[in-house]
Amino acid sequence: MKLLFLALPSVYRLAAFVGVGIVLGAVLAPGTGLAQKTMQQEAAAIFRPIPENPPKLPGNIVTPVKVELGRLLYFDPRLSASQLISCQTCHNVGLGGADLQETSIGHGWQKGPRNAPTTFNSVFNVAQFWDGRAKDLAEQSKGPVQAAVEMNNTPDRVVATLASIPQYVDLFAKAFPGQRNPVSFENMAQAIEAFEATLLTPGAPLDAFITGDESALTPTQQEGLRLFIDSGCSDCHYGINLGGMGYYPFGVAEAPSEDVRPTDDTGRFVVTNTASDKYVFKSPILRNVAITQPYFHSGKVWRLRDAVQIMGSSQLGFELEGKDADIITEFLKALTGKQPEVAHPILPPSTESTPKPMTQLLPEKESGKKG
Numbered sequence: 001m002k003l004l005f006l007a008l009p010s011v012y013r014l015a016a017f018v019g020v021g022i023v024l025g026a027v028l029a030p031g032t033g034l035a036q037k038t039m040q041q042e043a044a045a046i047f048r049p050i051p052e053n054p055p056k057l058p059g060n061i062v063t064p065v066k067v068e069l070g071r072l073l074y075f076d077p078r079l080s081a082s083q084l085i086s087c088q089t090c091h092n093v094g095l096g097g098a099d100l101q102e103t104s105i106g107h108g109w110q111k112g113p114r115n116a117p118t119t120f121n122s123v124f125n126v127a128q129f130w131d132g133r134a135k136d137l138a139e140q141s142k143g144p145v146q147a148a149v150e151m152n153n154t155p156d157r158v159v160a161t162l163a164s165i166p167q168y169v170d171l172f173a174k175a176f177p178g179q180r181n182p183v184s185f186e187n188m189a190q191a192i193e194a195f196e197a198t199l200l201t202p203g204a205p206l207d208a209f210i211t212g213d214e215s216a217l218t219p220t221q222q223e224g225l226r227l228f229i230d231s232g233c234s235d236c237h238y239g240i241n242l243g244g245m246g247y248y249p250f251g252v253a254e255a256p257s258e259d260v261r262p263t264d265d266t267g268r269f270v271v272t273n274t275a276s277d278k279y280v281f282k283s284p285i286l287r288n289v290a291i292t293q294p295y296f297h298s299g300k301v302w303r304l305r306d307a308v309q310i311m312g313s314s315q316l317g318f319e320l321e322g323k324d325a326d327i328i329t330e331f332l333k334a335l336t337g338k339q340p341e342v343a344h345p346i347l348p349p350s351t352e353s354t355p356k357p358m359t360q361l362l363p364e365k366e367s368g369k370k371g
């Protein structure tokens, strides 16, 4: 506990001063021009709007043909051993980039250990996965393809599958010009990354507000924004995605119930093997959070308002009163942006040499690595 206190003093500081914050919030209530301007500027300094266009990707030159290839691969179930499961299965572009399951269902109807985070805006994450074990989207995408409980495939089989389909061979050659073996597992990952970087949701009410449209947030949402900042939520949920920027113990102030934070998932501890990283997770993206229930890495909480209250007690050390939980929840609804319209691609047909689907469950040691 003492260690945690030292690691996160500002959270405690803010928790201690939350009373002051609430009073301030009331004094600077929406309606007085000066207060509003201050809050707009303050919010603009903590959060950033989602851009209309994808950012540059380090080490991955993005071209239209590479994005198109990535779109095909994202929707192609032949990346999985069963040829039934695609990225889209668990990160549905029509459902906020997530799957509405507590924890994902993968190969052989196996239930995975964690909730699927959204792929939307994930290009801005400091690292990928709840525990940050993949440094970027390209590295990340190799995980689920091989994970036994997800797509359960092997890199060799994926490459053999793609190489058996002439249209893919052609597209890989165009997307990776000048390479001797363009159809590779690495290039599959790069193409998927290029496509995923286009899955952005600009134009949320919060973005309109911080870029100058005072009426974009309702008065209640403005109160919620004030509380979100003053009570310390934005200490961990800041930046362009209001999350995805750092790692924090889930249970800074008080351990959540075992149902919400199962004891067998120690989070980042498994990545770093450092005692202080027990039950440490990446603060998730709060963009579009109102449409990507259920919540937390366990997916055990279905109501956003309940998730907000759990954050109050577990991260800040106080119960958010009914009304305060309501208005923060209202504010979180202002994070839903324009959803990307992605047409389902027509996928190039398999050929006689395409490996056949494998739907049986493999013994553990033969199946793919942990994603």
Ligand code: HEC
Pocket: 074, 079, 085, 086, 087, 088, 089, 090, 091, 103, 104, 105, 106, 107, 112, 114, 115, 116, 117, 118, 119, 122, 125, 127, 128, 129, 130, 131, 137, 140, 141, 142, 144, 145, 149, 150, 151, 192, 196, 285
């Ligand atoms: C069976 C369901 C399933 C499939 C299929 C799947 N994923 Fe995931 N995805 C998950 C789950 C569950 C997690 C969280 C796992 C963890 O953190 O340990 C995740 C995490 C991610 C993340 C990290 C997001 C973040 O905020 O950290 C990205 C990006 C992602 N998946 C993209 C993909 C891509 C691309 C594919 C296809 C190659 C894919 N996923 C296939 C379930 C799935």
Ligand code: HEC
Pocket: 008, 011, 228, 231, 232, 233, 234, 235, 236, 237, 247, 248, 249, 250, 252, 281, 282, 283, 284, 285, 286, 289, 292, 294, 295, 296, 297, 298, 307, 308, 311, 312, 315, 316, 328
């Ligand atoms: C000390 C850092 C910290 C603070 C402060 C904090 N959070 Fe979180 N938040 C996290 C972490 C870490 C998670 C992921 C927990 C998990 O599932 O393992 C999370 C998860 C969430 C989720 C679930 C999102 C999802 O998609 O599953 C919501 C909603 C949320 N926080 C809102 C808030 C609100 C509102 C506040 C203020 C009342 C707040 N948080 C304060 C770190 C923090």
